[in-house]
Structure formats: C-alpha cells, structure tokens
Amino acid sequence: QVQLVESGGGLVQAGGSLRLSCAASGRSFSSYVMGWFRQAPGKEREFVAGISWSGGTTYYADSVKGRSAISRDNAKNTVYLQMNSLKPEDTAVYYCAAEYTWGSSIPLRSYEYDYWGQGTQVTVSS
Secondary structure, eight states, X not given: OXXXXXXXXXXXXXXXXXXXXXXXXXXXXXXXXXEEXXXXXXXXXXXXEEXXXXXXXXXXXXXXXXXEEEEEETTTTEEEEEEOSOOGGGOEEEEEEEEEOSSSOOOOSGGGOOEXXXXXXXXXXX
C-alpha cells in the first residue's frame, strides 16, 4: 500500500509555471506507475500525465502536451509535474495516483489506479 501527498499548487497568472510534487510513503514506490489527474468544477476527473515505474515511459494528455513534464525520483519516493505556459483552463484540483505494476504501459483511466492523494488546487488567472 502507498500513501500519496500532493503539494505545489497555488495561484498563478496565465503564462506562468508551477511544479507539483507528490510524495509517496509505503513500500516499493518504484513498483508503481504514477499518474496525474485533474478535476475542474462541474467536470469529470481527467488524465493529465503518467510515468512508468522506471521513468522510461511517459504519456501526456493532448491538452498539456508540450507544456508539461512528468518525472520521478524513486530514491526520494516523489513524482513531479512541471507545468509551463499555464492557461486559465488548467484551473483544477490536481491529483496524484498510483497503480502497482511492472509493466511499461500508462493507464489513462482513473478507475485503473488504486491509490490517490488528497489533491492540490491550481488556479490560473487571466
């Protein structure tokens, strides 16, 4: 089992940047594929980015591709999401999620992840 705690959210102007962090506690962090999701008010939770257990495979939603970078440090049990050129439509609660797997594929659906953090608010002003 793994516990996840996100941090790094906040209020930023359009065009700005934020780096979200997700600290994991528990066993075998390097055995988990990690994902970032977001949920805006009145909308469904959506996939943002994911990274395989080794960090060798990443995948991004079209909405953030080219503006975001996901990375992980297995020695620190932490996964990061660097977001640049932020837009007001990026405003949402961002969640970190984990799924135990040895594969390299990245699950894209929220139900495929077993563990979730509490979320961190990102607000982008125009």
